[in-house]
Amino acid sequence: MEDQDKGYHIHIESAGYEKKQPILTDLSFHVSPGEMIGLIGPNGAGKSTAIKAMLGRLPYLKGTSFAQLSNLSHSSPLSDLTKEQEDETEKEPVSWSYIPEHPVYYDHLTLWEHFELMAALHRLSPTVLEERGNQLLKQYRLQAVKHHYPASFSKGMRQKMMLMLGLIIRPDLYLIDEPFIGLDPRGMHLLLEQLQEEQKRGAGILLCTHVLDTAERICSRFVLLHQGSLLAQGTLDDLRERCQSASDQYRSFTLSQCFHYLTEEMEEA
Numbered sequence: 001m002e003d004q005d006k007g008y009h010i011h012i013e014s015a016g017y018e019k020k021q022p023i024l025t026d027l028s029f030h031v032s033p034g035e036m037i038g039l040i041g042p043n044g045a046g047k048s049t050a051i052k053a054m055l056g057r058l059p060y061l062k063g064t065s066f067a068q069l070s071n072l073s074h075s076s077p078l079s080d081l082t083k084e085q086e087d088e089t090e091k092e093p094v095s096w097s098y099i100p101e102h103p104v105y106y107d108h109l110t111l112w113e114h115f116e117l118m119a120a121l122h123r124l125s126p127t128v129l130e131e132r133g134n135q136l137l138k139q140y141r142l143q144a145v146k147h148h149y150p151a152s153f154s155k156g157m158r159q160k161m162m163l164m165l166g167l168i169i170r171p172d173l174y175l176i177d178e179p180f181i182g183l184d185p186r187g188m189h190l191l192l193e194q195l196q197e198e199q200k201r202g203a204g205i206l207l208c209t210h211v212l213d214t215a216e217r218i219c220s221r222f223v224l225l226h227q228g229s230l231l232a233q234g235t236l237d238d239l240r241e242r243c244q245s246a247s248d249q250y251r252s253f254t255l256s257q258c259f260h261y262l263t264e265e266m267e268e269a
Ligand SMILES: Nc1ncnc2c1ncn2[C@@H]1O[C@H](COP(=O)(O)OP(=O)(O)OP(=O)(O)O)[C@@H](O)[C@H]1O
Pocket: 017, 023, 041, 042, 043, 044, 045, 046, 047, 048, 049, 050
């Protein structure tokens, strides 16, 4: 079976904050199990909006689906955006973690209570919660604030909390929006190690980031957005091929060089 027959297929025909002004048009890509895809593009290209569309959190969505493809004819949308869901009620939904760019938390719950809430929503047993929760706190060195309220945390601590809440459920798929800004070097190293572990476990990861040197190292394919549409997608070599007219050296272009060339070419056109 081809890799494209497994994993998660995302299709967005048109989506945005208002019907009159769609932000995303005609965007399709897939994430295979164990694969990390880099969702990249200039500011305002629509990366965060694409993640919101996948989660069904946009006021305007047309022809948008997020289907799990597997060895059977199993197609189970993450959000309730497609009709197939009505016929698939007996099937397990895709489990996913969304790690937002800006931390979102409840003021009246402590860090550990957020873990408990996540565990309840994802039906983790108390033993699993204790084991994974304490391990994450130790790894991120936040044991001392286990029973503190996140309002008293620093920016980086809140970001680590978001990461831990995403990691604790060990989902099939991660949707991660710009996780690197604000993390200290130790946190960054730890996160990269954990994502690698999750890939080995079989989780698919969609990573939205501007940190292109890191994305180049850890992602196997890229989806490059520009003004709400797909500008290019594929491996780094695929993107390099698209840069042939830039220079004789295009075969050794970095991801950042491909990004600059392809987006500037669009803007000059
Ligand atoms: N809540 C909103 N209401 C209306 N328009 C929005 C809203 N959020 C984003 N937009 C618009 O949608 C477009 C895409 O924004 P989005 O945040 O998805 O871009 P992005 O690629 O994630 O950018 P960045 O790299 O700056 O995070 C922009 O034109 C932006 O102005």
